[in-house]
Amino acid sequence: MADVGSAILEGRHVIANAPTGIGKTAAVLAPAVRSTASEGRRVLFLTSKQSHHRIAIETLRAIRERSGIPLTVADIIGKQSMCPRPEARLPGPVFSRFCARAASSGRCAFHRNDPAPTVSRIAPMALHVHELVEEAVGAGLCPHRTALLLGASADVVICDYNYAFSDLSAVVLPAMAVDPGSVTLVVDEAHNLPGRIIDGMSTSLTELTVLEALHHLRTRPQYMRPLDALRGWLAEVIGSTSPGGEALLEIEGPAEAMSSALRERLDGPSDVGGFLAELQELPLPTDATLAIDRTLRFLGLWREERPGMVRYVTRRDGDRAVVELMDPSEVAGPVLQATRCAILMSGTMHPQAMYSEVLGMPRDRTDARDYPSPFPPSNTLVMSVTGLTTRYVDRGEEMYGRYGRSLSAIARSVPGSMAVYFPSYDLMDAIARTLDESVRSSTAAEMPGMSKEEREGLFEDILSAERQRVLLGVAGGPLAEGMDFSGNALKAVVIVGLPLPPRTIAIEAKERYFEGRFGEGKGRLYAYLLPALNRVVQAAGRMIRSESDRGAVLLLDDRYRFPMYRGRFPPGFSYSTVDDPVPALDRFFGNRAVPGVHGMARTAGQASDDSSPRTR
Numbered sequence: 001m002a003d004v005g006s007a008i009l010e011g012r013h014v015i016a017n018a019p020t021g022i023g024k025t026a027a028v029l030a031p032a033v034r035s036t037a038s039e040g041r042r043v044l045f046l047t048s049k050q051s052h053h054r055i056a057i058e059t060l061r062a063i064r065e066r067s068g069i070p071l072t073v074a075d076i077i078g079k080q081s082m083c084p085r086p087e088a089r090l091p092g093p094v095f096s097r098f099c100a101r102a103a104s105s106g107r108c109a110f111h112r113n114d115p116a117p118t119v120s121r122i123a124p125m126a127l128h129v130h131e132l133v134e135e136a137v138g139a140g141l142c143p144h145r146t147a148l149l150l151g152a153s154a155d156v157v158i159c160d161y162n163y164a165f166s167d168l169s170a171v172v173l174p175a176m177a178v179d180p181g182s183v184t185l186v187v188d189e190a191h192n193l194p195g196r197i198i199d200g201m202s203t204s205l206t207e208l209t210v211l212e213a214l215h216h217l218r219t220r221p222q223y224m225r226p227l228d229a230l231r232g233w234l235a236e237v238i239g240s241t242s243p244g245g246e247a248l249l250e251i252e253g254p255a256e257a258m259s260s261a262l263r264e265r266l267d268g269p270s271d272v273g274g275f276l277a278e279l280q281e282l283p284l285p286t287d288a289t290l291a292i293d294r295t296l297r298f299l300g301l302w303r304e305e306r307p308g309m310v311r312y313v314t315r316r317d318g319d320r321a322v323v324e325l326m327d328p329s330e331v332a333g334p335v336l337q338a339t340r341c342a343i344l345m346s347g348t349m350h351p352q353a354m355y356s357e358v359l360g361m362p363r364d365r366t367d368a369r370d371y372p373s374p375f376p377p378s379n380t381l382v383m384s385v386t387g388l389t390t391r392y393v394d395r396g397e398e399m400y401g402r403y404g405r406s407l408s409a410i411a412r413s414v415p416g417s418m419a420v421y422f423p424s425y426d427l428m429d430a431i432a433r434t435l436d437e438s439v440r441s442s443t444a445a446e447m448p449g450m451s452k453e454e455r456e457g458l459f460e461d462i463l464s465a466e467r468q469r470v471l472l473g474v475a476g477g478p479l480a481e482g483m484d485f486s487g488n489a490l491k492a493v494v495i496v497g498l499p500l501p502p503r504t505i506a507i508e509a510k511e512r513y514f515e516g517r518f519g520e521g522k523g524r525l526y527a528y529l530l531p532a533l534n535r536v537v538q539a540a541g542r543m544i545r546s547e548s549d550r551g552a553v554l555l556l557d558d559r560y561r562f563p564m565y566r567g568r569f570p571p572g573f574s575y576s577t578v579d580d581p582v583p584a585l586d587r588f589f590g591n592r593a594v595p596g597v598h599g600m601a602r603t604a605g606q607a608s609d610d611s612s613p614r615t616r
Helices: 002-010 024-039 050-067 092-105 116-125 129-138 143-153 169-175 190-200 207-216 221-239 253-263 272-280 286-302 329-338 352-358 397-413 425-432 452-464 505-518 522-540 582-589
Strands: 013-017 043-046 073-075 156-159 184-187 203-205 246-248 309-314 320-325 341-346 366-370 380-385 418-422 443-445 470-474 492-496 551-556 576-578
Touching: 002 013, 002 024, 002 341, 002 366, 013 352, 024 043, 024 050, 024 156, 024 184, 024 341, 050 073, 050 156, 073 129, 073 143, 092 286, 116 129, 116 143, 129 143, 143 169, 190 320, 190 329, 190 341, 190 352, 203 286, 207 221, 207 286, 221 253, 221 286, 221 320, 246 505, 253 272, 272 286, 286 320, 309 505, 352 366, 352 505, 352 522, 380 582, 397 418, 397 425, 397 492, 397 551, 397 582, 418 425, 425 443, 425 470, 425 492, 443 452, 492 522, 505 522, 551 582
Parallel strands: 013 341, 013 366, 043 156, 043 184, 073 156, 184 341, 380 551, 380 576, 418 470, 418 492, 443 470, 492 551
Antiparallel strands: 203 320, 246 309, 309 320
């Protein structure tokens, strides 16, 4: 709280690496709110999860009640998620076009009415976004427009990352009268920010998408010819790449392919930019919008002349051309340079120097802070286990069987539910098949493509389970980072292997780019190694949420004992190394010896305290 108060007063930025469960939200919002009352500074609180929106609202309500500060709060999510119309179920690009046209033409009744009287009435209420939607719809208003108007006078605005770190900011921040030069910007779970920026500035295109766009433009030959040339370019670069392979591409490729067709046009612009602008304005039927907008988005991003972009063709998991932002500082840097004070907080902002560099934070006014865990170290047992690895060259049925036997023995020694996180869904499936039947029957598995509701169902299943449940998921996925298993619902977290990303052409390009931009040795570190280790720490953090929680963290891979990995974890994340974790688990949980359970391997010959509880 003292660090945040000083940063706001002095106009500095703070990167706060602080463990989960200690009350970061309240510790940041309390001094931030005090500044709104004393200095008139507004607060923009960015978070990527709706559950964290609710936490922020509840915290602000408590602060207002305790302090007596007459605080006005606006809670906003995406326009489509707030829209009450049935068209909100359309795909994103289709809904965006529909909404813009319905509003501008006066065909949307919710958008025609003036929200000002309702905003005046609800301003003192500090409503959660779902409550705001209910109030707005009840008054016949567009909820998103109502929220933006409320935001224009609010002391604190709670919204998603993209309201500040995307093209959307040019529209919504002026609508809410947000001046970066005087705002206090708070970024919750800020370790996610680089990835979110990269996702927002990356896309891909398949030949099938272009063919679908051509189908919808079949009565407009002036648009078909340039797009057919684009389809031909795609077919050529894919065809010249070996199956399962990848290849870097030049920025000029699509423009060169389309140029002759554009020059032949007599009724419109002959350059790619003009063609894209013209196509964007076409009145299109709903079923035509998605493929055409995907094609337009690809061409628009492809033409971005940023140094931190990589363009390539891949034939892994589908044939497509990809444009991807490598350097999030291209987007975040200007925002953070212009912002008066920014507080970036997370339990895995380590090392802070990496986040400062990849986000382009101003060096002369950015402070890095590490806050130790206040929870008793004896509450957490952390071990790495030898004899197992997910290295590609060692994968196979024999290794999968070893993992299955180890996980089954661990499950029998854990007196409650546990979560097991894998590097990929494929490995999860391969190893899950080798679990003992008694363990396999208690599993609940995250699957690719699961809806938010389905994931929340798994989460609730673990929270309410009266018998042991074994949650299977992927490191870096929503159930490894997006859910808080409170009430000591998990007694153990197991990380299978090292969640290193596949060695793709994009990763290798990013390593080279970071090496040149940030210095020798930082390419592989920033692009490959540290993000994987942070996924491990995030997954481990699902378990200990309060000072009374107890549990074990197990790292199942030989490589965790190597200094290049062990030495890169944040301060406080220490662990012993054993061949067999079961005896230590039984001592930690106070289990009685059960015949036939401890048949894995002998203990590692460590010193007697080598399997004792260690601080995270």
